[in-house]
Amino acid sequence: MATLMDVKTSFVVVLLHCFLSLATLFCIFAFARGNPNVPCKVREREALLTFKQGLRDRSNRLSSWIGEECCMWRGIGCDNITAHVIQLNLRNNLYDEFAGDEALEQSQLRGVISDSLFELKHLHYLDLSGNNFTHAHIPSFFGGLQNLRYLNLSFAGFVGTIPHQLANLSNLHTLGIGGFSLQVDNLEWLSHLSLLKFLDLSYVNLSKASNWLQVMNMLPSLSELHLSSCELDKYDHVPYVNFSSLTLLDLSSNNFVYSTFNWMNSLTSLVTLDLSYNLIQIPLTVVHNMSCLRNLDLSRNNFSSTALNLFYNITTLERLGLAYNNIRGVLPRALGSLSRLTHLDLSLNHLDGKIPRFLGNFCNLQLLSLFMNNLGGGVHEVLGNSSACISKNLEFLDLGGNRLSGTLPDELGKYQKLSVLFLDGNLLSGPIPMSIGNLSSLRTLFVSSNQLNGTIPESLGHLSNLEQFSISDNLFEGSVSDVLFSNLTKLKILYASSTNLLTLRVSSNCQLRTLIMNSCRLGPRFPAWLQSQKDLRALYLSNASISDVIPSWFWSLSPQFEWLDLSQNQIHGSIPNFSSAYSIDLSSNNFFGPLPHIFSSSIRYLDLSNNSFHGSLSPLVCEQKDKMRYVQVLDFSKNLLSGELPDCWMNYSDLRMLILGSNKLTGNIPSSLGSLSALELLSLKRNNLSGDLPMSLQNCKGLVTLDLSENHLSSGLYIWLGNSSASLRVLVLRSNRFHGSIPQEYCHFNLLQIIDLSHNKLSGFIPQCFGNLSAMVRQVSGETFRTTEIILIMKGAEYEYSQSLSLVTSMDLSSNNLIGEIPEELTSLYGIRFLNLSHNQLHGKIPEKISNMTLLESLDVSTNQLKGVIPQSMASLTFLNYLNLSHNHFFGRIPSGTQLQSFSAQSFIGNHDLCGPPLTPSCVGDDSSLEPTPNVDDEGDENGNRGPSLNEAILKVRS
Ligand SMILES: *[C@@H]1O[C@H](CO)[C@@H](O)[C@H](O)[C@H]1NC(C)=O
Ligand SMILES: *[C@@H]1O[C@H](CO)[C@@H](O)[C@H](O)[C@H]1NC(C)=O
Ligand SMILES: *[C@@H]1O[C@H](CO)[C@@H](O)[C@H](O)[C@H]1NC(C)=O
Numbered sequence: 001m002a003t004l005m006d007v008k009t010s011f012v013v014v015l016l017h018c019f020l021s022l023a024t025l026f027c028i029f030a031f032a033r034g035n036p037n038v039p040c041k042v043r044e045r046e047a048l049l050t051f052k053q054g055l056r057d058r059s060n061r062l063s064s065w066i067g068e069e070c071c072m073w074r075g076i077g078c079d080n081i082t083a084h085v086i087q088l089n090l091r092n093n094l095y096d097e098f099a100g101d102e103a104l105e106q107s108q109l110r111g112v113i114s115d116s117l118f119e120l121k122h123l124h125y126l127d128l129s130g131n132n133f134t135h136a137h138i139p140s141f142f143g144g145l146q147n148l149r150y151l152n153l154s155f156a157g158f159v160g161t162i163p164h165q166l167a168n169l170s171n172l173h174t175l176g177i178g179g180f181s182l183q184v185d186n187l188e189w190l191s192h193l194s195l196l197k198f199l200d201l202s203y204v205n206l207s208k209a210s211n212w213l214q215v216m217n218m219l220p221s222l223s224e225l226h227l228s229s230c231e232l233d234k235y236d237h238v239p240y241v242n243f244s245s246l247t248l249l250d251l252s253s254n255n256f257v258y259s260t261f262n263w264m265n266s267l268t269s270l271v272t273l274d275l276s277y278n279l280i281q282i283p284l285t286v287v288h289n290m291s292c293l294r295n296l297d298l299s300r301n302n303f304s305s306t307a308l309n310l311f312y313n314i315t316t317l318e319r320l321g322l323a324y325n326n327i328r329g330v331l332p333r334a335l336g337s338l339s340r341l342t343h344l345d346l347s348l349n350h351l352d353g354k355i356p357r358f359l360g361n362f363c364n365l366q367l368l369s370l371f372m373n374n375l376g377g378g379v380h381e382v383l384g385n386s387s388a389c390i391s392k393n394l395e396f397l398d399l400g401g402n403r404l405s406g407t408l409p410d411e412l413g414k415y416q417k418l419s420v421l422f423l424d425g426n427l428l429s430g431p432i433p434m435s436i437g438n439l440s441s442l443r444t445l446f447v448s449s450n451q452l453n454g455t456i457p458e459s460l461g462h463l464s465n466l467e468q469f470s471i472s473d474n475l476f477e478g479s480v481s482d483v484l485f486s487n488l489t490k491l492k493i494l495y496a497s498s499t500n501l502l503t504l505r506v507s508s509n510c511q512l513r514t515l516i517m518n519s520c521r522l523g524p525r526f527p528a529w530l531q532s533q534k535d536l537r538a539l540y541l542s543n544a545s546i547s548d549v550i551p552s553w554f555w556s557l558s559p560q561f562e563w564l565d566l567s568q569n570q571i572h573g574s575i576p577n578f579s580s581a582y583s584i585d586l587s588s589n590n591f592f593g594p595l596p597h598i599f600s601s602s603i604r605y606l607d608l609s610n611n612s613f614h615g616s617l618s619p620l621v622c623e624q625k626d627k628m629r630y631v632q633v634l635d636f637s638k639n640l641l642s643g644e645l646p647d648c649w650m651n652y653s654d655l656r657m658l659i660l661g662s663n664k665l666t667g668n669i670p671s672s673l674g675s676l677s678a679l680e681l682l683s684l685k686r687n688n689l690s691g692d693l694p695m696s697l698q699n700c701k702g703l704v705t706l707d708l709s710e711n712h713l714s715s716g717l718y719i720w721l722g723n724s725s726a727s728l729r730v731l732v733l734r735s736n737r738f739h740g741s742i743p744q745e746y747c748h749f750n751l752l753q754i755i756d757l758s759h760n761k762l763s764g765f766i767p768q769c770f771g772n773l774s775a776m777v778r779q780v781s782g783e784t785f786r787t788t789e790i791i792l793i794m795k796g797a798e799y800e801y802s803q804s805l806s807l808v809t810s811m812d813l814s815s816n817n818l819i820g821e822i823p824e825e826l827t828s829l830y831g832i833r834f835l836n837l838s839h840n841q842l843h844g845k846i847p848e849k850i851s852n853m854t855l856l857e858s859l860d861v862s863t864n865q866l867k868g869v870i871p872q873s874m875a876s877l878t879f880l881n882y883l884n885l886s887h888n889h890f891f892g893r894i895p896s897g898t899q900l901q902s903f904s905a906q907s908f909i910g911n912h913d914l915c916g917p918p919l920t921p922s923c924v925g926d927d928s929s930l931e932p933t934p935n936v937d938d939e940g941d942e943n944g945n946r947g948p949s950l951n952e953a954i955l956k957v958r959s
């Protein structure tokens, strides 16, 4: 569900973004070719050729740049009288939804921009946007091209400060310089461009230009202003704002708070306003009731009543974007004054109450998004009002992610222009109405994650424009025959996960690209109707009760797969070599045989874990290494793989996760693993690996999780990780034969939150500087990081962690030969939850400050030589639910209080002089004294000169 929402959110964001930003800049200008009768100027042609020489043109976009007639070259326009070059348009359209990422990258021009372009003095129009002049600065000589009217350098890989020389381009009416890693030190230069109509500085860091409003105010013709994602939060005071020509203002994705906007009442021509993704906190209810306002003290926030009124007076507004702010409360009536609205986006706020009826009177509304608020009430109140004119023009309606309840009304069928309808993630019940079949323009229909029931109406088969359809997570029943799908010839994406009562067959008339049917009862046979789906790119049939062999026709479909997930079934048989792109997940099945070969260089993610594959890794990993060179995740864990870990990891430069645990691998850890410079996770646990750790592992500087537990590795714990792996968060070396002492260098792992060195042959002291492991000092946030399941042995049992690992802080040094005392410094690990120091030879006392570790849930120091009294402060460790102090030499009274008495006697046994509950011997003189008697003994202990305590003596006698 989460992923679905993500997909959807980005879809909506992109959609709105297109509405607001792209249209004008990219679509107005048509191009002039030269006049074939007038020859191109030699100097200009040569300038262009020099420019071309500096470029890298991988897709040969400039192949026509040969011969004399430069006016006929691609991207060049000449004046049809003088033949001077007046246009240079090499834009690379980054928004081409039909081109893949790779194609777009391929078509980007790279290299350097030659200053020969300065020769093109007559240039009116220059567009280099969407290319990739990586890390180049914007050439300041562009400021000399004084005839320019149109300049677009957006998203072309430029970095650094925008040159002030652009101030000389006084004829400019269109300027686009949006892009990451660009900044300005001030914006004064802009004020010279007094003819500007269109300005796009999106993503440029303008935080140093507090005069931005002042400067824009000096551009009298400005009609469109795009300042999205500019890190703006304030502006210098401007006495009078005159933006009378402004029709579009995009201030989305900045850090404005509401009070910043009281100048907006002068925006008398504004048609489009986008304030999405800011920090605006408008209590919209306040506006609703002005009499209330006078009684509110909002002065410190700089609110004013006029400011609160602001949007409702801009009656010219047609598009209002306020998505992703902090707007709370119910939708106010006053909003009704914006009767011209065609687009209203209030998604991702905290609106509550019902969806008000007055929205029904927005007769011009084309787009309404209330996605992800807290709106309740019945859905029929909005959609069921048959007199409301909102149904006339609405094309895009997103009510997803709210708490709307009730059944879908028949009136839904009136929204004849509706092309996109999201109702997912609500509490809707009952059936989908028959009238849905009337929505003949519908292209996207999401009703997933509700409690809808009944059968899927046959009328749905009339929606011949449907492209995406999601019915996942509902209670639908019956069967959807292939006949229903036979008219849905445009359907490309079908989500039908967790619809267990529904059987479904898609007809061959409809060739899906994406089919997601996780957690459906499709099996036990492999669904045969898939054979007719020849165009599938993404297929998810995880946990679909299939226990069959995969039929051979399926593998012949595989070349086109980009995403394939058949995990968590009982599919058996071996897998032929096959070709497939991006992501393959066949985990948790009964596949056997050798690992298949993959014949596709696009593979990024390959998960074959938890099957019965056997044999060696080498044929796949070594012989296929060219094909697999971009792979990022390899998970072959929980199989029967044997032989040595191959030593051919040199070319896997993108590999981030390598998970080979729970196999039968033998031999040494090969040193070429150290060439995996992108590696974040390495898990080799539960194999039969032996020998030393290779020094080369130092090169894996981004390592976050390292799990080598349960092998036969036998080296010392060199300092190899200390300084080099600052990103390490999980280090699990349990159950090996590591020896020597724990290096001080481990104290530099300041993100480390799980360290398990238990069951080795480590000796020496616990480093005092462990108290500096700062991730365990802080309370760990819920921030997630990539990991695989990590097995931790805590509270005497095995726990498998995967998702929640980010919340665990644990140190396990048990079952080694560690000596010395428990360093007092350890008690500054305030964030630690699990501490196990048992089965060592530690002596001394439990540090008095142990109660500083307030989050401690589990403490095990059993089977050591510890002595002294149990600190009274331990009774305040309120989270403690596992405690083992057994088999030491503690004495005196077990501190009273509810905490320690809640453990059984097992927690304390083997300490012969302990007394008080839960142990049965009561303490000597229990009624008269609160102080434990052996206190004197304890003090004497500290100077270390006394002989062994009684318990130690007994122990020695016994052994
Ligand atoms: C070219 O010439 C024609 C008339 O000869 C004129 O109308 C036009 O505006 C000129 N410019 C362009 C760019 O076509
Ligand atoms: C909104 O309009 C009302 C009535 O026309 C006017 O009194 C008020 O000052 C305006 N508010 C703003 C912020 O301009
Ligand atoms: C659908 O659910 C409603 C309750 O939400 C129930 O009254 C109705 O009988 C169900 N219909 C079917 C066909 O299961």
Ligand SMILES: *[C@@H]1O[C@H](CO)[C@@H](O)[C@H](O)[C@H]1NC(C)=O
Residues within 6 Å of the ligand: 458, 459, 460, 461, 462, 483, 484, 485, 486, 487
């Ligand atoms: C398919 O479309 C035709 C023509 O519009 C219509 O008559 C038929 O009923 C439709 N079939 C289904 C299953 O909806």
